[in-house]
Amino acid sequence: xxxxxxxxxxxxxxxxxxxxxxxxxxxxxxxxxxxxxxxxxxxxxxxxxxxxxxxxxxxxxxxxxxxxxxxxxxxxxxxxxxxxxxxxxxxxxxxxxxxxxxxxxxxxxxxxxxxxxxxxxxxxxxxxxxxxxxxxxxxxxxxxxxxxxxxxxxxxxxxxxxxxxxxxxxxxxxxxxxxxxxxxxxxxxxxxxxxxxxxxxxxxxxxxxxxxxxxxxxxxxxxxxxxxxxxxxxxxxxxxxxxxxxxxxxxxxxxxxxxxxxxxxxxxxxxxxxxxxxxxxxxxxxxxxxxxxxxxxxxxxxxxxxxxxxxxxxxxxxxxxxxxxxxxxxxxxxxxxxxxxxxxxxxxxxxxxxxxxxxxxxxxxxxxxxxxxxxxxxxxxxxxxxxxxxxxxxxxxxxxx
Amino acid sequence: xxxxxxxxxxxxxxxxxxxxxxxxxxxxxxxxxxxxxxxxxxxxxxxxxxxxxxxxxxxxxxxxxxxxxxxxxxxxxxxxxxxxxxxxxxxxxxxxxxxxxxxx
Ligand code: SF4
Ligand code: SF4
Numbered sequence: 253x254x255x256x257x258x259x260x261x262x263x264x265x266x267x268x269x270x271x272x273x274x275x276x277x278x279x280x281x282x283x284x285x286x287x288x289x290x291x292x293x294x295x296x297x298x299x300x301x302x303x304x305x306x307x308x309x310x311x312x313x314x315x316x317x318x319x320x321x322x323x324x325x326x327x328x329x330x331x332x333x334x335x336x337x338x339x340x341x342x343x344x345x346x347x348x349x350x351x352x353x354x355x356x357x358x359x360x361x362x363x364x365x366x367x368x369x370x371x372x373x374x375x376x377x378x379x380x381x382x383x384x385x386x387x388x389x390x391x392x393x394x395x396x397x398x399x400x401x402x403x404x405x406x407x408x409x410x411x412x413x414x415x416x417x418x419x420x421x422x423x424x425x426x427x428x429x430x431x432x433x434x435x436x437x438x439x440x441x442x443x444x445x446x447x448x449x450x451x452x453x454x455x456x457x458x459x460x461x462x463x464x465x466x467x468x469x470x471x472x473x474x475x476x477x478x479x480x481x482x483x484x485x486x487x488x489x490x491x492x493x494x495x496x497x498x499x500x501x502x503x504x505x506x507x508x509x510x511x512x513x514x515x516x517x518x519x520x521x522x523x524x525x526x527x528x529x530x531x532x533x534x535x536x537x538x539x540x541x542x543x544x545x546x547x548x549x550x551x552x553x554x555x556x557x558x559x560x561x562x563x564x565x566x567x568x569x570x571x572x573x574x575x576x577x578x579x580x581x582x583x584x585x586x587x588x589x590x591x592x593x594x595x596x597x598x599x600x601x602x603x604x605x606x607x608x609x610x611x612x613x614x615x616x617x618x619x620x621x622x623x624x625x626x627x628x629x630x631x632x633x634x635x636x637x638x639x640x641x642x643x644x645x646x647x648x649x650x651x652x653x
Numbered sequence: 654x655x656x657x658x659x660x661x662x663x664x665x666x667x668x669x670x671x672x673x674x675x676x677x678x679x680x681x682x683x684x685x686x687x688x689x690x691x692x693x694x695x696x697x698x699x700x701x702x703x704x705x706x707x708x709x710x711x712x713x714x715x716x717x718x719x720x721x722x723x724x725x726x727x728x729x730x731x732x733x734x735x736x737x738x739x740x741x742x743x744x745x746x747x748x749x750x751x752x753x754x755x756x757x
């Protein structure tokens with residue numbers, strides 16, 4: 253039985269990595285397999301401490317690559333364990349093959365992901381290219397705005413992944429260094445609260461159940477492969493509901509409800525930015541400042557990237573007074589019209605027969621600064637678009653020209 | 654064939670030994686034809702068959718399980734009684750599958 257450390261709720265000065273490690277400690281998974289990679293390494297250092305000090309019952313497997321880390325997690329999850337791992341950037345890329353294995357086998361694994369740029373050139377900083385590259389591998393993707401959200405999302409992720417209607421793995425992203433290494437106030441839940449919330453995991457047909465032998469990871473030829481993929485689509489649609497339910501349940505603990513999106517001051521907003529990750533926090537601050545000057549601005553933060561909340565997003569936009577929208581992407585889609593988030597937003601609106609002028613904004617690649625001035629710059633582009641001025645398909649924010 | 658709602662989630666196999674239901678014999682392009690008269694029941698074919706498709710009863714080879722035999726030809730190749738050119742003396746002979754399919 254894991255030791256109880258946090259008996260009272262408290263606010264602590266934690267980095268995203270510390271908060272994530274603390275979440276893992278409280279979840280107390282059966283198996284954690286990990287390989288160090290910047291900026292995630294620190295998280296697993298903290299967690300390894302917990303293991304060494306006997307604060308968790310976790311079997312901690314140090315592997316020789318991320319491919320092995322996720323493979324170990326897949327094996328453990330199939331055996332019936334609650335299994336987790338953590339990674340970043342190229343580490344997630346090296347897991348790529350196993351990402352599909354985990355989701356195809358419908359195993360409830362969780363990855364604490366520290367979003368990092370992909371090479372080349374080598375870059376270790378915050379960027380969503382890793383997550384976007386993994387976008388179509390059948391994982392539920394939650395994105396955190398700050399350390400506390402990473403902590404909260406990880407706790408919810410366990411419950412979402414293990415729901416009978418879902419049975420899909422979840423990755424929870426936070427921006428490398430910006431969140432993973434910055435110290436902020438994080439309100440921790442009590443150990444007991446987290447334990448109760450995540451509960452005992454129920455594995456479906458665990459390999460170790462020798463009374464009921466099963467084969468996991470079987471072959472499916474062209475006569476049934478497509479049917480299994482259709483099942484995965486169904487699971488994602490179920491996840492849309494389950495994420496909402498778990499978010500509502502979590503509200504009882506946190507006093508703050510987690511939804512697919514967060515519409516911030518959008519009701520009467522004429523100019524809206526759609527943001528994901530740490531930039532959402534900055535953007536909210538900018539919105540407050542601009543509102544003081546009487547400008548009707550708002551932002552929509554995307555928390556669930558997969559399954560993508562098309563309805564929630566379109567509803568929020570339709571309910572506003574939007575004249576134009578800007579979509580901020582921290583990843584490139586080379587040769588695409590704009591970034592990956594941009595395309596989702598367009599789809600959400602088009603399928604509802606709604607047309608708004610939309611500007612694509614790419615920012616913060618490889619950890620490039622995205623401060624209040626850049627968000628204001630982004631709103632300027634949206635205003636131009638609203639005024640019918642010519643705006644290029646993609647505006648790179650804070651680019652040296 | 655089962656619909657997507659009826660298949661086990663995650664392609665799980667919950668029933669041990671059900672691969673017997675998988676009729677791999679449908680893949681076959683060549684068919685081993687067994688001639689009981691020439692067989693000496695040495696069991697070499699039984700040992701070598703990768704699909705356990707040689708049917709043995711009371712220590713005697715009695716036939717081939719065509720539901721699962723993929724037609725690899727190993728049995729005929731290994732059978733000591735199937736060497737040489739004289740077809741009438743062979744215990745196992747490989748013949749093209751189309752000779753046996755009515756629709757062809
Ligand atoms: S042809 Fe191959 S599969 Fe068929 S019975 Fe002979 S050895 Fe077995
Ligand atoms: S290898 Fe040939 S002779 Fe021996 S048992 Fe098989 S068919 Fe008969």
